Amino acid sequence: MGKRKNQTSEFNRRINQRILAEAGIRRLSARDIARQLGKSPSYVTTRYNETVEWLPADIETLAHAWDMEPEELIAGQNGYQTKPSIVEQQLQDVLRRINAGDLTLAANHDPNKQAEAESEDDC
Numbered sequence: 001m002g003k004r005k006n007q008t009s010e011f012n013r014r015i016n017q018r019i020l021a022e023a024g025i026r027r028l029s030a031r032d033i034a035r036q037l038g039k040s041p042s043y044v045t046t047r048y049n050e051t052v053e054w055l056p057a058d059i060e061t062l063a064h065a066w067d068m069e070p071e072e073l074i075a076g077q078n079g080y081q082t083k084p085s086i087v088e089q090q091l092q093d094v095l096r097r098i099n100a101g102d103l104t105l106a107a108n109h110d111p112n113k114q115a116e117a118e119s120e121d122d123c
Helices: 010-025 030-037 041-048 056-065 070-078 086-099 113-118
Strands: none
Touching: 010 030, 010 041, 010 056, 010 070, 030 041, 030 056, 056 070
């Protein structure tokens, strides 16, 4: 007989989506998450696959590792997030600077650009 996938709660599915999203933002693999939790990669994979529900202690450990409160991790943008994550703060800072006219953030600094533009070669 084959293994039957356990059905996890809708609440766990939302938590799993938030964990996957935050891990994606931070470019963390299941192996990275396992290291943060002190668990095996297969432990994390069973939760990613929604075979087993996340433990509250796991949520708390990940949230603190990511400089968040557990409530922030669970609620995400749809809830009562009290402070933006570090990544969101950096993104907002870059967008503010670009909107203020600081286009050097998006520009390539090539010291030969002016010389190439003034040269008579069409290369």
